[in-house]
Amino acid sequence: MSVSPLVWILSLGLILALLAFDYFFHVRSAHVPTLREAAIWSCVYVGIAVLFGLGCFLFGGTAMGSEYFAGYITEKALSVDNLFVFLIIMTSFRVPRENQQKVLLFGIVFSLIARSGFIFLGSALLNTFSWVFYLFGVALLLTAGNMLKPQTEESHSAQNLVVRLSRRLFRTSEDFDGDRLFTSLDGRRMMTPMVLVMVAIGGTDLMFALDSIPAIFGLTQNVFIVFTATAFSLLGLRQLYFLLDGLLDRLIYLSFGLAAILAFIGAKLILHALHENNLPFINNGEHVDVVEISTGLSLVVIMAVLVITVLASLFSTRGRTQTAMANIRRDANAYLDAEYTMDQGERERIFLRLLAARDHIIALGPQARQQVKNEPELMDLCRQVAESHAAAHADHEIRPSL
Structure with missing residues (x-):
């Protein structure tokens, strides 16, 4: 179904307005979002996406609405997996x-720009060469296979090639200067x-983007x-990050679910490619x-x-x-x-969550305890934090009397 230029303009305007609102009313002033704030705004952005989907059902028909929700849910699930990275x-x-928050919003904007380029490039390729469906299908099957491999923090290290090249090419300071991109150190301006x-x-x-766009x-092939x-799957990702903080590691089977979904879609693409086949070495074209x-x-x-x-x-206990x-x-x-946050409420939240995690490990039965790696190291970390927390509170109680 073709979409009028007016609908395109209105949709782009809504997306840009939401991004601008996110920046000026949330990100511009650096702060740590509370759980309540993250929950409310996550619901708002999901609600807007759902209303947009209902509009697709109302004005575009059942097929268009179903395609939108299938695409939105798939992209949202993939974006949650990306939050771990x-x-x-x-x-x-x-x-x-x-x-x-500022880093996440930049990631969302950059991702939207990059994905837009991939979307229009992919659409042009699919409209010109039907055999591209084969490539997309095989790519998704390979991605699904890679998702089944054990994922560790080392496999997602931030010190990738791009970062190492950036460190060599550009002069950067060792410490952050608020949320600034540039600072002055000893009279020299650096990143x-x-x-x-x-x-x-x-x-x-x-x-x-190489995974999600195929x-x-x-x-759907409706651009x-x-x-x-x-x-809309990217909008609200910043709020979702803070809402799911502490739960991302708990979604231990999400990668398996996403692998199954990508394999299913990959098979769907290959079936469609066979239906539209014009390659001479497959069924004589x-x-x-x-x-x-x-x-x-x-x-x-x-x-x-x-x-x-x-x-x-x-x-899952695991x-x-x-x-x-x-x-x-x-x-x-x-x-x-000490430089992680100056927000005392956030430090207290971190401390209480750490105590809850410690109590969970202590309360584990003998069989479940076998899943815990380096327990002495973990308990020592808890002890260090408890001592630091006690010292900070003692210092706070002494100061008023000085």
Whole structure:
């Protein structure tokens, strides 16, 4: 279904307005979003995306609406998986908590620009060469296979080639200067580590686009739906990051669910490629009479896989234990880092979450305790944080009497 230029302009205007609103009312003033703030605005952005989808149903018909929601849900699920990598990048660079919003918004804007380029390029290729469906299908099957490999923090290291080249080519300071991109040190103007963080986020965004764009083209070839579903899946990602903070490690089966979804879409693309086949070495250049998977069935499969994998992760003892271990390591290092945040409420939240993680590991039964790696090291980190917390509170109580 063709979309009028007016609808394109209105949709682009809405997306740009939401990005501008996000910057001027949330990101411009550096602060740590509360859980309540993140939850409210996550619901707002999801609600806007759902209303837009209902508009697609109302004005574009059932097929268009189904394609939008299938694309939106798939892209949203992939973006949640990407948040884990963003978390590792910002942890490895020790980005102050107050400034993480700015990094995330930059990542969203860069991702939207990069994906837009890939979308229009992909659409042009698919309209010109039907055999590109084969390439997209094989690419998704390979990506699905890679997702089944064990993922570690080392496999997502922020010190990638782009960052190493940036460090060599550009003079950067060792420490952050608020959320500034440039600072002056000994009379010399140089970049801050904030630039390197944004380079790392941008580099990973490009890699993510190579996976996500073929996936959504496997669900619809309508460029308007591909673009808007991708854009609305990215909007609100900043709020979702802070809302899911501490739970990302718990979604231990999400990668398996996403692998299943990408493999399903890859198979769907290859079936479509066979149906549209014009390659001379396949069935003498004639189309192959195969069953094609409908968008409605795709939507049902995607929803079912995501619900099963998320629930399995949340109710898994292994998932809770893995989350506790990750929270202790991450929260202890953050709390002991004086430059991580100046927000005392945020420091207290980190401390309480670390205590909850410690108590979970202590309460584990003998069999579950076998899942805990380096328990003495984790308990020592908890002890260091408890001593630092007690010293800070003692100092606070003494000061008024001085």
